[in-house]
Amino acid sequence: MQTLSKSRLLRFVEQAFHLARRAVARYSSKFSKRRHTLHQHIVLLCLKVRKNTTYRTLLDELTEMPRIRSAIELEELPSPSTLCKAFNRLDMAVWRVLLNLSVTLLPTNGVVGIDASGFDRSHASKHYTKRTKLTIQQLKVTLLVNTGANAILDLHVTTTRKHDSKIAPSLIKRNTGEVAIFLGDKGYDDQKIRALAHEENLRPLIKHREFSSLHKAWNARLDADLYGQRSQNETVNSRLKRKYGVFIRSRHWWKQFRELAITCLTHNLD
Structure with a gap:
């Protein structure tokens, strides 16, 4: 046979x-x-x-x-x-360890992008929320993605409207050994993030918010090919939703965080 x-x-x-x-x-x-x-x-x-x-x-x-x-x-x-x-x-700590181990299986290159996306919670139907005039907040999920292997290095999940510039420092500090070049859009234009990146010997490649002609000139000098790799973050976000679903099934917030961590681990293994 x-x-x-x-x-x-x-x-x-x-x-x-x-x-x-x-x-x-x-x-x-x-x-x-x-x-x-x-x-x-x-x-x-x-x-x-x-x-x-x-x-x-x-x-x-x-x-x-x-x-x-x-x-x-x-x-x-x-x-x-x-x-x-x-x-x-x-615990969530176990899933973070597994996520870190899964990255070692992939050919990473040190170029890392950061981006956030929203995930819906499925335990309340659209009809119910409309009739009762309730607002079910999305989960804001920020992913740290290696652009060479499309590997998810780390994630941050929150139920609040926390600004991107407040989330990035914790992700950078936890993953300094995996990051050589840090890519971010204008939402991460913050002097504290740039200073932290220099302290950790990282190269920040973050677009400036254009308040003056000087900011426009700085943006024009960015390495377009290298910065263009940040689009891999959006590719990963799209793939997670298309392949594993746009809804989070768990009802409690701490279970929702774990479910998203398992989803990121599954993405790396898959």
Whole structure:
């Protein structure tokens, strides 16, 4: 019988399983029932996001995926509530570690762009919000993207209308080892950001807001080819929404943050 080649889905699962074993212990505590490992939970949560489905549908499909189950050493399928509890148990710090590890698998080049986008929350219907005159705020998600590999290095999520210039410094400080050139649009034109970049030995390539002819002259002198790579941020934002959905399914804000972190991890692995 002819041996089948590995599918993209199988390679995705194997990479996620490999990273999970590097990032966390096998079990959450010594009192664990040990029916399933944390590594398996992480892979299944990533797989749920990749397939843009529900827990029940994912587990139903897994019954017909013996190669996937074998790749993660899954002998018994967990219940949907087990995966839901695993999602609640795994802290945001774990997903950040996994995101950082996933970047090491990709050919990064040190040129990093920053941009923000909005994600809707799906737990309130449009009809309900219109009839009750409620306003459901979007989540503002700021991504730090390496333009060479389209890899997401880091993310910042907020439910408020926090200005871009207030968000960028924390992302820069957390990722100084991955950034050589920092690309940003006029929303990041702030002297504190430029000063921080110089302190960390980074080259800031940020457009100036044009209040005078001098600012226009500075913008005209920007390296157009290099600055043009910032468009990769918009490409990544678009891909996240097209492939994994424009809605966040979780109801609590802290779960929404984790769901977005898993989405970024899934993007890097995929």
